[in-house]
Every structure is written in structure tokens, then in C-alpha cells.
Amino acid sequence: ETGVTQSPTHLIKTRGQQVTLRCSSQSGHNTVSWYQQALGQGPQFIFQYYREEENGRGNFPPRFSGLQFPNYSSELNVNALELDDSALYLCASSLPRSPSGKDTQYFGPGTRLTVL
Amino acid sequence: DAKTTQPPSMDCAEGRAANLPCNHSTISGNEYVYWYRQIHSQGPQYIIHGLKNNETNEMASLIITEDRKSSTLILPHATLRDTAVYYCIAHTQGGSEKLVFGKGTKLTVNP
Numbered sequence: 001e002t003g004v005t006q007s008p009t010h011l012i013k014t015r016g017q018q019v020t021l022r023c024s025s026q027s028g029h030n031t032v033s034w035y036q037q038a039l040g041q042g043p044q045f046i047f048q049y050y051r052e053e054e055n056g057r058g059n060f061p062p063r064f065s066g067l068q069f070p071n072y073s074s075e076l077n078v079n080a081l082e083l084d085d086s087a088l089y090l091c092a093s094s095l096p097r098s099p100s101g102k103d104t105q106y107f108g109p110g111t112r113l114t115v116l
Numbered sequence: 117d118a119k120t121t122q123p124p125s126m127d128c129a130e131g132r133a134a135n136l137p138c139n140h141s142t143i144s145g146n147e148y149v150y151w152y153r154q155i156h157s158q159g160p161q162y163i164i165h166g167l168k169n170n171e172t173n174e175m176a177s178l179i180i181t182e183d184r185k186s187s188t189l190i191l192p193h194a195t196l197r198d199t200a201v202y203y204c205i206a207h208t209q210g211g212s213e214k215l216v217f218g219k220g221t222k223l224t225v226n227p
Contacts, residue, residue, distance in 0.1 A: 004159075006159075033214070033215075035215075035217075041219065042203060042217030042218055042219055042220060043160065043215070043217045044217070045214040045215065045216070048214065056214055058214065088157065090159050090160070092159075092160075092215075103209050104150075104162055104165065105162070105215060106162060107152075107159035107160045107161070107162075108159050109158055109159045110157075110158070110159050112157070
């Protein structure tokens, strides 16, 4: 069973640019959630994708968008980068609504984004 | 999801039990108590979760009070590798998948 993977591990962009972060979910998981973690803070929920549809969104502007693919992998896109977007971006996969009711989220290692 | 309250930091001697408290006085009947930890700059690692019964796995034990207003995560024999930020989260299974993280407890295990 493979765990959650994310790429790239580190990324440096300049203000105004666009970025795409990628996440491969754990084997068998059909749901991916994305979180942003600023330095010294807990992770903050951005949005979740379930079966290729957005299924809940946190308090983030529309320039944060995402996709989920048929193999359940996911992308997070951020347009018009701002300095405050510098953070660790985490994705987590889960299998909600499973017969066992177990929908624990398992996190990837994260992508460290620095905006200059 | 209910808000949780944790002490900002704790210390523990290596080899001793680490007992991390969490208050969740507004927890609702269908919310589980989840614990994650995050070692510096890594992704959060799932530890354990429970509803009302005490739970134990290979990593830790979770003790939930009878009124469910508080819980304690127990690491029975802390090692230096257990130094991390520990997050207690009240979460409804099967509903919104959003996990609401607070600032957690920074546990430092000392040699």
C-alpha cells in the first residue's frame, strides 16, 4: 500500500506568478483534501475533492483552484501569487462513506512554497 | 466541528509516559476525537481516534472522559523521536471532511 505523495517538495516563485502542486492519494482512497500551513500555525483547510468534484471549501479566494483526476490524484493551482501564499501545502487522502465508516485522513509530506 | 483547547507546550523525560490533555467541552454526540502529530516541517501523522470508549494502538492510548468533554493522549514510553506538535481535533465522520486544526501542543522529550 503506497502512501500519499506530493510534488514538488520545494518551490520558489515570484509574486504574480502561477503555481501547480500535485498530490497522489493513498491506494484505494477516492477523496483528497488540501490544506495550507503558514509558519507557526496549524493547517488550514482549502478545499476537498471527492470523485472529481469539489466537496467543500474553506475561506480561500477563487485564485485557489483544484482538480481531481479519474485515478483520484489531485492538483492545487494558485494564480496571481502573493507573498502571504508562502506556506507548506499539504494534501490528505481518505475514503469517506466507506462501509466501515472509517474516513481517517492521511497526509502527504507537503510542498514548501516560497513566494518572493 | 467543536473547538478544542490544548496547552501550548509540555516537556517529558525520555522513557517516561507523556500525557497530553485536550479540552473539547462543546463536542457534539457524533464528533470523534482525533489526534495527529507533526514533526518539524513534515506532514501531520495520524495517531489515534475515538468516540467514547478508550482506544489503544501501537502508537498511543486515548482516554476520553465519560462526559466526553476532555481527553488525554498517552505515549507510554516517550522517545526523542516523539518530539513534535500534537493536535487534538473534534471531527464528524461521514460529513464534511474538513479537519479544524488549532495550534496544538509542542511536546519536547528530553534525554
